[in-house]
Amino acid sequence: MWQSSSTPAVGAAFCAYIPRFIDAHPNALDYVEVPFELFCHDPSVFALKDRIPIVLHCASLSIASPSLCSQQTIEKVQGWTQRTETPWIGEHLAFITSDREEAGETPDEYAPGEPYNIGYTVSPSMDASSLSRICRHLQYYSSQFAVPILIENSPLYFSYPSSTMSQAEFMSRILDECPSGLLLDLAHLLISARTVGFEANDEIDGYPLERAAEIHISGIDQQPDGTWDNHSIRAPEEIYALLHQVLKRASPKAITLEYNWSARFPDEILHEDVARIRAVIASLSS
Amino acid sequence: MRVASGQIQSMETLIARCLTDPAFLESVVQRPELVLSKTGEAIRVSALRLDFRKIQQFSGFISKIQHNYLWEHFPVTRRLLWKSGLEHEVFAAYRAIQLSEPLPGGDRSARILRVCDFLKAFAKTSALDLLLCVLTHERCLWELRSYKGNLEQQQKPSSLEIEGWKSFERRIPLLCPHVRFSTFDCDPLEALELASSGELRIPAIRRKQIALLYLLGVCRE
Numbered sequence A: 001m002w003q004s005s006s007t008p009a010v011g012a013a014f015c016a017y018i019p020r021f022i023d024a025h026p027n028a029l030d031y032v033e034v035p036f037e038l039f040c041h042d043p044s045v046f047a048l049k050d051r052i053p054i055v056l057h058c059a060s061l062s063i064a065s066p067s068l069c070s071q072q073t074i075e076k077v078q079g080w081t082q083r084t085e086t087p088w089i090g091e092h093l094a095f096i097t098s099d100r101e102e103a104g105e106t107p108d109e110y111a112p113g114e115p116y117n118i119g120y121t122v123s124p125s126m127d128a129s130s131l132s133r134i135c136r137h138l139q140y141y142s143s144q145f146a147v148p149i150l151i152e153n154s155p156l157y158f159s160y161p162s163s164t165m166s167q168a169e170f171m172s173r174i175l176d177e178c179p180s181g182l183l184l185d186l187a188h189l190l191i192s193a194r195t196v197g198f199e200a201n202d203e204i205d206g207y208p209l210e211r212a213a214e215i216h217i218s219g220i221d222q223q224p225d226g227t228w229d230n231h232s233i234r235a236p237e238e239i240y241a242l243l244h245q246v247l248k249r250a251s252p253k254a255i256t257l258e259y260n261w262s263a264r265f266p267d268e269i270l271h272e273d274v275a276r277i278r279a280v281i282a283s284l285s286s
Numbered sequence B: 001m002r003v004a005s006g007q008i009q010s011m012e013t014l015i016a017r018c019l020t021d022p023a024f025l026e027s028v029v030q031r032p033e034l035v036l037s038k039t040g041e042a043i044r045v046s047a048l049r050l051d052f053r054k055i056q057q058f059s060g061f062i063s064k065i066q067h068n069y070l071w072e073h074f075p076v077t078r079r080l081l082w083k084s085g086l087e088h089e090v091f092a093a094y095r096a097i098q099l100s101e102p103l104p105g106g107d108r109s110a111r112i113l114r115v116c117d118f119l120k121a122f123a124k125t126s127a128l129d130l131l132l133c134v135l136t137h138e139r140c141l142w143e144l145r146s147y148k149g150n151l152e153q154q155q156k157p158s159s160l161e162i163e164g165w166k167s168f169e170r171r172i173p174l175l176c177p178h179v180r181f182s183t184f185d186c187d188p189l190e191a192l193e194l195a196s197s198g199e200l201r202i203p204a205i206r207r208k209q210i211a212l213l214y215l216l217g218v219c220r221e
Helices: A018-024 A036-041 A043-050 A071-084 A128-144 A167-177 A186-197 A200-206 A237-249 A267-285 B011-020 B022-030 B041-047 B052-065 B075-083 B087-100 B108-125 B129-145 B151-155 B165-169 B188-196
Strands: A009-013 A031-035 A054-058 A089-092 A149-152 A181-185 A212-217 A219-223 A226-230 A254-257 B179-184 B210-215
Touching (some): A009 A267, A018 A043, A031 A036, A036 A043, A036 A054, A043 A054, A043 A071, A054 A071, A071 A128, A128 A167, A149 A167, A167 A181, A167 A200, A181 A186, A186 A200, A186 A237, A212 A237, A254 A267, B011 B022, B011 B041, B011 B052, B022 B052, B022 B087, B052 B087, B075 B087, B075 B188, B087 B108, B108 B129, B129 B179, B129 B188, B129 B210
Parallel strands (some): A009 A031, A009 A254, A031 A054, A054 A089, A149 A181, A181 A212
Antiparallel strands (some): A219 A226, B179 B210
């Protein structure tokens, strides 16, 4: 599917309601994106592969951590890469653990053996030191897998005083040095724009869009204390405007709707939004 | 409480420590210069310009999404927290409990009960009567729906036993496990309606408390 098609495939992130959705709408989705961590927790999700292609998503490589993840984690990701026949591994430009060497006498109790396991991906400081570390990690990880790694822009919820680059510049420089692709999350971009204070539609052209292989779409939550990721509500209009803008310059292979934080997410909204994305694609190819 | 920061050698490690050690985060919010005084110079200079309150909100956000499984059972409680802009503050406060005593991985019921107890205490101390009312009601519903006992068995009295008065007298009456009882100062169904429509006001407080008995239904042909 991935080699032959010239238009992007449209898929959805896995959630408990997705198998039922596929039953009800067998031709709506081209693939389902499944986190590696979910396979580790519940391997029965793999049964989905008999019905629909799978794209592997991941947070466990923690590419922006001070050190590499364990060899055991790499081997597990390798195993699921082979079993799922995923065309790539989507990984966050983030760290989820830090710092293996510093466990010292006070290892974190929450995740024994994984000190400071945050349980969520966090953007690193975007400076020369992070750049060189991430490139080193990404080059090593790329040599470990038979498929490319895509790096996903993380949402910026706070600013690092130590950052010396914008995220667009930071990701461009990483991709200049690494054999990886871009996974552009439009909700994350919008969140970062509001946190940092830039215009998303201006900034987007600075991202290495020619390397974009996958795009993520989800909802955002505007609250008094900021703008936050929300995969349990529908993507707003601004996201579709950004999608339209990106597709004029980029030729991604896949567009994924991430409506995976609520098992009660309405089928009809997912169905409508899949159709809407296909309409955007069609409008640009005609 | 461990708040020393001498081990920290990178911004990522400092952030990770803040997000996994709520006591450390609170102390760095309150007294950043003191807590970071032993950190290496380069990290300390940058760190002192970090907005640690924003990191505290982020910590609450992480905790909230790690509890996404709650909301299918407590939709109106969530709506109220969201509407009042309290979600991240509440979950930032809860993060210390979440991380302090790990519960067995698969025991989701125990996790839900622990959050419920925390939210109940938070609603009481913050005088959030509408939140307390809706939470209590949704908790009763969740407890009944998650009851896995054999209802048919519960409906029928077990074999009658002849028992002397003395032993009978020592028996303690209990509600059946598929029954819940709760009292409210206002009508929880009215509260639910108000909260669902986005209103944050509490229904009229009754002179007499409303008592509700929740009974898990049994379908019979």
